[in-house]
Amino acid sequence: MKLNIALLAGDGIGPEVIDQAVKVCDAIAKKYDHEISWKPALTGAAAIDAVGEPYPDETHEICASADAVLFGAIGHPRFDNDPSAKVRPEQGLLKMRQKLGLFANVRPTFTFPSLIDKSPLKRDRIEGTDLIILRELTGGIYFGERGRKDDGNTAFDTMTYQRFEIERLARKGFDMAMKRSKKLCCVDKANVLESSRLWRETVQGLEKEYPEVEVSYEFIDAVAMRLIQWPKGYDVIITANLFGDILTDEASVIAGSMGLMPSSSVGSKVSLYEPIHGSYPQAAGKDIANPLATVLSAAMLFEDLELVTEAEEIRRVVNKSLAEGYVTEDLADGGKSYKTSEVGDWLASNI
Numbered sequence: 001m002k003l004n005i006a007l008l009a010g011d012g013i014g015p016e017v018i019d020q021a022v023k024v025c026d027a028i029a030k031k032y033d034h035e036i037s038w039k040p041a042l043t044g045a046a047a048i049d050a051v052g053e054p055y056p057d058e059t060h061e062i063c064a065s066a067d068a069v070l071f072g073a074i075g076h077p078r079f080d081n082d083p084s085a086k087v088r089p090e091q092g093l094l095k096m097r098q099k100l101g102l103f104a105n106v107r108p109t110f111t112f113p114s115l116i117d118k119s120p121l122k123r124d125r126i127e128g129t130d131l132i133i134l135r136e137l138t139g140g141i142y143f144g145e146r147g148r149k150d151d152g153n154t155a156f157d158t159m160t161y162q163r164f165e166i167e168r169l170a171r172k173g174f175d176m177a178m179k180r181s182k183k184l185c186c187v188d189k190a191n192v193l194e195s196s197r198l199w200r201e202t203v204q205g206l207e208k209e210y211p212e213v214e215v216s217y218e219f220i221d222a223v224a225m226r227l228i229q230w231p232k233g234y235d236v237i238i239t240a241n242l243f244g245d246i247l248t249d250e251a252s253v254i255a256g257s258m259g260l261m262p263s264s265s266v267g268s269k270v271s272l273y274e275p276i277h278g279s280y281p282q283a284a285g286k287d288i289a290n291p292l293a294t295v296l297s298a299a300m301l302f303e304d305l306e307l308v309t310e311a312e313e314i315r316r317v318v319n320k321s322l323a324e325g326y327v328t329e330d331l332a333d334g335g336k337s338y339k340t341s342e343v344g345d346w347l348a349s350n351i
């Protein structure tokens, strides 16, 4: 197969982890006879420095015409402590999600047999966890009306949802649930928020179209607790943008490391694949960042293109590296560790 993949390395450790995913994908392409044409493009602080804006039109053109987008990370500390900054790297990510219509963010949470004891949670609670958080990604409080009034002394952000936004996300959730254990949980704050009541109403309206799916409705605060208390109680979770942002960071604790969790963002056209961790600026340029989340995101990319054997091959070598201790320092427990680039080379050469 001929594949045209937009490559957005971004900021911080982004370029280093992306390099490893490229090595792995190229090894897969060689083994399974595909031809990947990488199309690098600028995003984030790197793009602000080069052209003054975090998601330039040229980058959008490259993404929109690609078969898939592989993305590293975005964010730079020089903007975090400057509340007056007019352009921020994160705006690039939000603009990209919106312009590419990536309304659903798929964030799986699972455990790795060799890492169970890395999690601060007890083995019997987490072993066998396999859930997906489906986060709405182009609406809600991230994109609602915001501003200041009273001479800057009052600030507001609004959580707005339209029925069609909830419905298209919920349908993806139902479809996923049908392929899995047929359990769907809608997470909201319907005891307080009107937008959450519209979520419930919309999801309830879809229930009759999916009679085999068992649907539950839970409040976000309670789920924040139950998710780490008994993660095996969940299968597919659907939730609003901000709630999903928070829950997915929390869920990464179950796997033992944020450096391991992949994600995809899908809409009606091109899809994007990225690790859920951020740009981790303290580690940038040191060749120590864990590349596995990005490599596993590439596995999701192949899977969505129906190249399932290729995806499984990537997961196999990742598991092998974990089992054999060929890992970066965050997973080494003070024992022998390897550089980011060494892990990438090892994975590629084991394909």
Ligand code: IPM
Pocket (backbone or CB within 6 Å): 074, 075, 090, 093, 094, 245
């Ligand atoms: C994420 C990130 C982003 C988000 C930031 C960087 C804007 O935290 O992808 O989860 O909040 O969506």
Ligand code: MN
Pocket (backbone or CB within 6 Å): 245, 246, 249
């Ligand atoms: Mn986040």
